[in-house]
Structures are given as structure tokens and as C-alpha cells.
Amino acid sequence: MDREEWNRRYSETDLVWSAEPNLFLVEEIGRLPPGRALDLGAGEGRNAIWLAGLGWRVTAVDFSEVALEKARRIAATRGVEAAWVRADLVEYRPEPAAFDLVLVLYLHLPWPEMAIVLDRARAAVAPGGAFLLIGNDRSNLEQGHGGPQGAELLYTADEVAGLLGGLEVEEAGTRRRLVATGQGAVFEIDCLVRARFPR
Numbered sequence: 001m002d003r004e005e006w007n008r009r010y011s012e013t014d015l016v017w018s019a020e021p022n023l024f025l026v027e028e029i030g031r032l033p034p035g036r037a038l039d040l041g042a043g044e045g046r047n048a049i050w051l052a053g054l055g056w057r058v059t060a061v062d063f064s065e066v067a068l069e070k071a072r073r074i075a076a077t078r079g080v081e082a083a084w085v086r087a088d089l090v091e092y093r094p095e096p097a098a099f100d101l102v103l104v105l106y107l108h109l110p111w112p113e114m115a116i117v118l119d120r121a122r123a124a125v126a127p128g129g130a131f132l133l134i135g136n137d138r139s140n141l142e143q144g145h146g147g148p149q150g151a152e153l154l155y156t157a158d159e160v161a162g163l164l165g166g167l168e169v170e171e172a173g174t175r176r177r178l179v180a181t182g183q184g185a186v187f188e189i190d191c192l193v194r195a196r197f198p199r
Contacts, residue, residue: 021050022105024134024175028194030054035100038124040089040117041107045071045082052080056101059083061092089117094124097197104133108153118163125197131167133160137174137191144189146179160193167195 025047034055039048042060044067052058052075060082062068068084075082085092090113094102102121109117118133125131136147138154148154157172171194176187 021047022134023177024190024192025050025103025105025132028132028192029101029130032101032130035129036098036126037101037103038094038099038121039103039105040092040094040121041104042071042084043067045074045084047103047105048082049075049078049080051101052082053078059085059094059099061085061087061089061094063088092120094120096123097126099124100126100129102129102131104131104135106135108135108148110152111155111159114155115163118160122164122167125167125195127197128199129197131164131193131195131197133191133193134175135191137189139174140189144176145181145186146188155191157191157193160191161195164193164195167197169193169195 035057037051037056037058039058039060042048042062045060048058048060048071060071063086065086068086072084089107102125104118104121107117122131136154138151138156140147141149141151141154157174161169161172171192173192175190175192177190178185179188
């Protein structure tokens with residue numbers, strides 16, 4: 001979807017996504033000491049706001065001004081702050097080697113564009129910093145439920161890890177996530193890649 005389609009989607013409901021942070025983010029990152037964080041594709045800010053509440057200095061980037069305005073309002077009600085940046089991630093160039101945590105959560109772009117974003121995300125990780133990607137795995141098309149329905153928008157952990165030169169990949173695989181639907185509980189299959197920039 002393009003920016004206007006996402007703006008419409010974000011305008012049609014109070015929250016498109018949950019107000020709570022991603023469960024895998026909480027599991028993987030919750031014990032890290034706060035520093036500077038970059039959230040690429042931040043949407044309505046649920047993960048950025050959670051991190052800010054833990055003391056992280058967060059830069060949250062998304063191309064939807066509607067989503068970012070929601071994020072600002074929610075952050076204000078929770079008494080936290082973040083730098084909210086409206087930008088197309090294919091064009092956005094984060095400061096190199098500047099962030100203790102770089103997040104790419106449920107960002108699904110055609111692979112050539114995704115590769116550009118991942119290369120810049122990798123370069124933005126500071127020495128000693130962490131990188132975390134979570135998104136629908138390509139196997140979700142046939143073995144899971146929901147998520148993008150085009151294979152060109154999905155990826156595998158090996159494909160992502162292959163673009164993270166200079167980082168030490170600590171985990172690259174799939175995770176199953178239980179999702180409630182009108183027809184009962186189903187699983188989505190996510191790709192999770194966690195890496196670190198050695199000091």
C-alpha cells in the first residue's frame with residue numbers, strides 16, 4: 001500500500017494495531033540497558049512508546065502522518081517523548097553507527113526496496129548495539145495465517161541475515177505467534193533476526 005492508503009487505514013479506526021508492544025520485542029530487548037533507539041516503520045508508535053517508557057531515546061520513522069500524529073497523542077497521554085520523523089524509508093538515511101538499538105518490525109516492502117532499508121538499518125547500529133527484525137515469514141503464506149499475501153513482500157531469516165554484513169547474527173529463524181480471529185485462534189509464522197555490532 002502507498003502512503004495515502006495507509007493514511008486512510010489509520011484514519012478509519014482508533015488503532016490499527018494493538019497499543020501494547022510486540023511480544024517478541026519485549027522478550028528479546030526488554031533486558032537491554034536504555035540508549036538510543038531507531039524504530040523504522042513505527043506506525044502508531046506502540047513499540048517506540050514502550051521503549052521511551054523504559055528510558056530509551058527513540059527516533060520513530062514512518063511515512064504516514066496520520067499514524068505519527070496518533071503516536072504523538074498516545075505518547076503525550078503516557079508522559080513520554082520520542083522524535084517522530086515522517087519519511088519514506090526507502091529514501092530515509094539514518095545517522096550511521098549512532099543507535100544502540102535498531103528495529104525493523106513488520107515492515108514489508110518489495111525485496112529490492114527492503115534490501116535498501118535493511119542495509120541502512122544495519123549501518124545505523126552503533127558498536128555494541130543491537131538490531132532486531134520481526135516480520136511475517138515467507139512460509140506464512142502456505143503454513144500460517146494473515147499477513148501480506150504476496151511472496152514478493154515476504155522474506156526468510158536467511159535472506160535478512162545475508163544483508164547484515166558487519167553484524168554478528170545471534171538468532172535467525174521463525175517464531176509462531178497465536179492470533180485470535182473470528183474463526184478461533186490461529187498461528188502466524190514470523191521471521192525473527194537478532195544481531196549485534198561487536199565493540
